[in-house]
Amino acid sequence: MINVLSYFCIGLGIVFWFWGTFPMLSKRSILFKLHSLSVADTLGSMSIIFGLLLKIPNEWSLLVLALLSLAVWNTVLGYVLAYCSSSGRNDE
Amino acid sequence: MCWHIVLAVEEMMNDSYVYFIVALLPLAAFMLTIQINPYNALVIRGILGAIAALVYAVLGAADVALTEALVGTMLAITLYAVAVRSSLVMRLGVLEDGLLKAETQAESGDPSAQLIADLRTIANKYHLRLELIPYADPKSLDQALLEKEIHVTCIARSHHDTHDRSLHKSEGRPYSITTRIRRLYDILQTDLSSPTTSLTYVTAPDSGEKH
Amino acid sequence: MNLVLIAMILALLIPIYGAWQDDDIWQKMLAFASIATKTSVMILVVSVLRDDWMIGVVGVIILSVGNAGLMLLAQLIKRMNDS
DSSP states (O other), X not given: OXXXXXXXXXXXXXXXXXXXXXXXXXXXXXXXXXXXXXXXXXXXXXXXXXXXXXXXXXXXXXXXXXXXXXXXXXXXXXXXXXXXXXXXXXXX | OHHHHHHHHHHHHHTHHHXXXXXXXXXXXXXXXXXXXXHHHHHHXXXXXXXXXXXXXXXXXXXXXXXXXXXXXXXXXXXXXXXXHHHSEXXXXXXXXXXXXXXXXXXXXXXXXXXXXXXXXXXXXTTOEEEEEEESSHHHHHHHHHTTSOSEEEEEHHHHTTTOOTTGGGTTOOEEEEESOHHHHHHHHHHOOOTTEEEEEOOOSSOOOOO | XXXXXHHHHHHHHHHHHXXXXXXXXXXXHHXXXXXXXXXXXXXXXXXHHHTOHHHHHHHHHHHHHHHHHHHHHHHHHHHHHHO
């Protein structure tokens, strides 16, 4: 049961990855790509790591640390990139 | 028989992802070599570093992966970004009351603002950064050019034709651009097709500096 | 688990291609951020797959510190564009 759930989480994360990365190849604006990429990357990666956590619970400290740093850093990074790219665009 | 094939396939599948991951490394390295813009190359170097850390970790060298990520990607890219930013620069000396004022007001119809915009376009084409450095009078501007503080000077003629009689042949060209670097002279002569500027090349004393 | 890793490699190829075909520097930075996250998650998956604690620690450190370098680079590029 737990095994099925962990595979489901990992599969869901990979689906999120693909779903968030495909807009990168389109010709939309950079902020749209940034939004979809950061949301889908963070959620997908967290889902994958949660799946791994279910699979091997004795490495929980490491994986929880990964989850936390992923959630915090990726959000901050998304904001920083959006701020930098949009202000660079306005000056040109 | 059938069981054997399944076993063989499973054996092959067992670590086939290692080959795929290792194949990403030359791909990223090739991408890095074909970049022209130095800043783009820096970003691609970051991608190469991330992939290299992945490859090292998958092959079991955890310490090498950590070193690659921390030193090879983070530290090296930051230092190179600073180095590229401070070396790929074209320092243009201008007079405080002349061109700089036109630049800050940025009127599109103004010829001197137009000239600065043209120079900026040319500099961007060669991935250079144009930096305007104001000087108080034409004398200190020439002095700074000869002392290699700046690469190029740009003066509107009305300011300095009382000082300099030797440039009479370029009547009707209100701007005069002087550079001390041969390569910049060639670039400006090719690309700056403005009829309002005259271009001169001077050799600074002790021209041991290579550019 | 092998199929999971191969699917991850395929997902990793998309931002690499995106960084290749587009000349805009922010597009490349975006691809870099995506690749950095994806590679460190892949390192974590490999560590769990092999039950190797050491590789896992490296993956977490890369995940948390690599992003800091990315932000530093983004600020530098922004300063460069501004001036």
